[in-house]
Amino acid sequence: WFDWMTPEAWHEEHDLLHHYRLGEVADPDLVEHNLGWLRDAALPRAAKTALVAVMALSWKWAYYAPNTLEKLQDARARRAGRPAPTRAGRLSIFNPLSPEGRELWWRCYLPYAAWNFAILPSLYAPLGPWAVFSVWSNLLMAEALTNLHAFIVIVPNHAGADLSRFPAPTSSRQEFYLRQILSSANYPCGDDWTDFLHGGLNYQIEHHLFPDLSMLQYRRCQPL
Numbered sequence: 001w002f003d004w005m006t007p008e009a010w011h012e013e014h015d016l017l018h019h020y021r022l023g024e025v026a027d028p029d030l031v032e033h034n035l036g037w038l039r040d041a042a043l044p045r046a047a048k049t050a051l052v053a054v055m056a057l058s059w060k061w062a063y064y065a066p067n068t069l070e071k072l073q074d075a076r077a078r079r080a081g082r083p084a085p086t087r088a089g090r091l092s093i094f095n096p097l098s099p100e101g102r103e104l105w106w107r108c109y110l111p112y113a114a115w116n117f118a119i120l121p122s123l124y125a126p127l128g129p130w131a132v133f134s135v136w137s138n139l140l141m142a143e144a145l146t147n148l149h150a151f152i153v154i155v156p157n158h159a160g161a162d163l164s165r166f167p168a169p170t171s172s173r174q175e176f177y178l179r180q181i182l183s184s185a186n187y188p189c190g191d192d193w194t195d196f197l198h199g200g201l202n203y204q205i206e207h208h209l210f211p212d213l214s215m216l217q218y219r220r221c222q223p224l
Contacts, residue, residue: 004061004112009068012075019211020176023166023183028071031159056151057144065108066093073100116143157185157204180208190219 013028021027032039038048055062070093074084085100087093095101121136164182187202189195195202200215206222213221 002112002115004065004108005068006072006107009072010064013068013071015211016075017071019208021169022179022208023164024169026169028067029158030165031155032165056148059147059151061109061147066104069093069104069108070100073103153187153198153201157187157201158183160185177209181205184208186222189222195219 018027018029023030025033027033038051041048043051070087077084087100092098093100093104096105116139117136120139121132124131124135163185164179166179166183170176170179184204184207186205187194187198189198189202195215200218201207203215203218203222206213206218210217210221
């Protein structure tokens with residue numbers, strides 16, 4: 001898995017914390033909680049909308065890479081019986097002078113950026129500088145579009161005034177399954193074209209109820 005985030009960081013943040021603490025403040029993907037600072041900021045609505053657009057175009061490296069790695073670093077410390085890393089604010093994870101920031105740069109940012117935006121375009125050098133620039137600019141645009149697509153198909157499934165929030169962890173298996181329904185939202189679904197464009201994430205409720213099933217099984221069980 002060669003991406004902005006590491007598989008083990010994704011497993012910790014998404015598979016464990018997000019799925020098992022859905023709708024709680026402890027859920028790292030609780031959008032309305034994470035973006036409280038933007039909602040409360042003394043900025044014009046147009047400026048807030050522009051900031052959301054910038055975040056959407058950089059979603060994977062600006063949000064998922066640091067957020068998933070932070071949760072992995074905290075989990076490592078907890079399992080080793082150590083206190084969690086001390087961070088001076090939400091942006092401290094980006095500081096390459098700190099141990100946590102160095103891991104973000106060396107394990108997440110630099111390998112993927114070097115391959116995608118330096119090594120891969122340079123392979124076209126025999127065709128001339130215009131070919132190198134063309135490949136680089138296409139990869140940059142593709143990066144922005146895939147970030148935007150991920151933002152569009154993921155964020156609205158977990159945001160909205162009609163989705164429930166919870167003050168504490170679940171107390172039973174039955175409550176756990178109920179929460180997956182009350183704190184997730186589906187898009188229209190049921191046909192190949194729609195499901196393909198959403199990457200199967202239009203079955204968000206089924207994904208939270210049965211995360212190991214395939215997209216085809218989601219389509220079959222969703223009407224039930």
